[in-house]
Amino acid sequence: MFIFFVVLYGFYKKVRVYDSFISGAKDGINIVLRIFPYLLAIFVAVKSFQASGAFDFVKDVFSGIFLILNIPIEVVSISIIKPLSGSASLAVFADIVKSAGPDSLASRISAVIMGSAETTFYILAVYLGAVGIKKTKYLVPVCIISDILGIIIAIIIVKLIF
Amino acid sequence: MNTIWILLVSVSAIFSIVNGRLEEFTKSIFDAAKTSVEISLFLLGIIALWLGITKIIEESGLIHRLSKSFKPFILRLFKNIPEDHPSITSITLNFLANVFGLGNAATPLGIKAMQDLQTLNKDSETITFEMMLFIVINTASIQFIPFTVIGILSDFGSKNPTAIVLPIILATVLSAIFAVANLYLFRFTLNRFTVNRKFLK
Numbered sequence: 001m002f003i004f005f006v007v008l009y010g011f012y013k014k015v016r017v018y019d020s021f022i023s024g025a026k027d028g029i030n031i032v033l034r035i036f037p038y039l040l041a042i043f044v045a046v047k048s049f050q051a052s053g054a055f056d057f058v059k060d061v062f063s064g065i066f067l068i069l070n071i072p073i074e075v076v077s078i079s080i081i082k083p084l085s086g087s088a089s090l091a092v093f094a095d096i097v098k099s100a101g102p103d104s105l106a107s108r109i110s111a112v113i114m115g116s117a118e119t120t121f122y123i124l125a126v127y128l129g130a131v132g133i134k135k136t137k138y139l140v141p142v143c144i145i146s147d148i149l150g151i152i153i154a155i156i157i158v159k160l161i162f
Numbered sequence: 163m164n165t166i167w168i169l170l171v172s173v174s175a176i177f178s179i180v181n182g183r184l185e186e187f188t189k190s191i192f193d194a195a196k197t198s199v200e201i202s203l204f205l206l207g208i209i210a211l212w213l214g215i216t217k218i219i220e221e222s223g224l225i226h227r228l229s230k231s232f233k234p235f236i237l238r239l240f241k242n243i244p245e246d247h248p249s250i251t252s253i254t255l256n257f258l259a260n261v262f263g264l265g266n267a268a269t270p271l272g273i274k275a276m277q278d279l280q281t282l283n284k285d286s287e288t289i290t291f292e293m294m295l296f297i298v299i300n301t302a303s304i305q306f307i308p309f310t311v312i313g314i315l316s317d318f319g320s321k322n323p324t325a326i327v328l329p330i331i332l333a334t335v336l337s338a339i340f341a342v343a344n345l346y347l348f349r350f351t352l353n354r355f356t357v358n359r360k361f362l363k
Binding site (some may be wrong): 024039053120 | 163165166167170171173174175176177178180181183186187189190191193194195197198201202205206209210211212213214215216217218219220221222223224269270272273276277279280286287288289293294296297298300301302305308310311314315316318319320321322323326328329330332333334336337340341344345348349352
């Protein structure tokens with residue numbers, strides 16, 4: 001709808017809509033070429049982390065803590081996977097909903113985490129890669145701390161509301 | 163990013179040896195190569211599409227109308243942006259795409275915003291505070307209508323799948339506020355630290 005409106009508005013303003021669309025789209029090719037190496041690097045790190053069993057280890061460590069705090073263990077996997085990979089977190093989320101039931105506490109916390117957290121490392125790689133920034137100062141620690149805070153907030157909110 | 167990457171890869175390598183999963187480890191790396199190409203191809207399509215659309219928005223002058231209403235807000239957040247800079251519009255569009263859950267559009271528009279912010283950067287290899295703020299807000303992901311999540315919940319037979327909307331909005335707004343506060347806190351502490359060091363010298 002928005003796209004259609006934009007095209008109509010451009011036509012109304014007597015812009016050569018087709019030509020400007022093409023010239024904009026052309027820039028897209030360069031951007032993708034530039035971010036590709038960064039994407040590759042991030043995927044290598046994330047996939048090997050999952051495959052090597054390191055992911056399971058981290059999960060086990062956190063499971064203990066979550067058990068003490070009376071938080072469903074399923075939340076651990078979604079918390080760790082969400083900042084790393086969008087598609088994988090979607091799969092994990094669907095799995096939690098399926099096994100724990102759609103109206104369970106585990107599903108609700110996971111749903112809030114799905115909705116309020118982002119694939120941080122993917123965004124970092126793509127956005128920084130697109131402009132070739134190498135020195136990121138304190139950005140990465142800020143993002144990681146904020147992610148952890150975000151997950152804690154999600155858990156607290158669900159526990160309070162439901 | 164350097165540290166994170168080395169950490170992730172070396173931890174993975176060690177774990178794969180300890181767990182005897184060396185084969186899976188190698189396989190996952192080639193798997194990653196394949197996925198990155200697939201994602202890039204997918205990105206190529208949507209980035210080109212959205213940059214084409216933004217170009218029309220720019221040339222038709224729609225951009226001024228869109229950014230006008232958000233300008234005071236953006237300028238208040240990003241203090242070092244000149245008043246008529248194109249990054250105001252790209253940041254606005256990226257925020258709108260995030261809020262309305264147009265995940266596909268958010269990334270290309272975010273990249274555009276980063277490039278616009280880069281034009282204000284004096285040292286092209288070092289990040290500016292504006293860029294950090296922009297990325298932090300993006301990673302906190304302000305999203306108001308989580309269609310995918312509601313979709314999955316109702317697919318598996320939730321009695322009231324939209325009950326999740328309010329908690330998500332609360333969580334997303336709160337975590338965004340905390341993330342931005344966190345960034346400012348880091349800047350404040352580090353600035354103070356460097357001032358103190360200079361003072362001691």
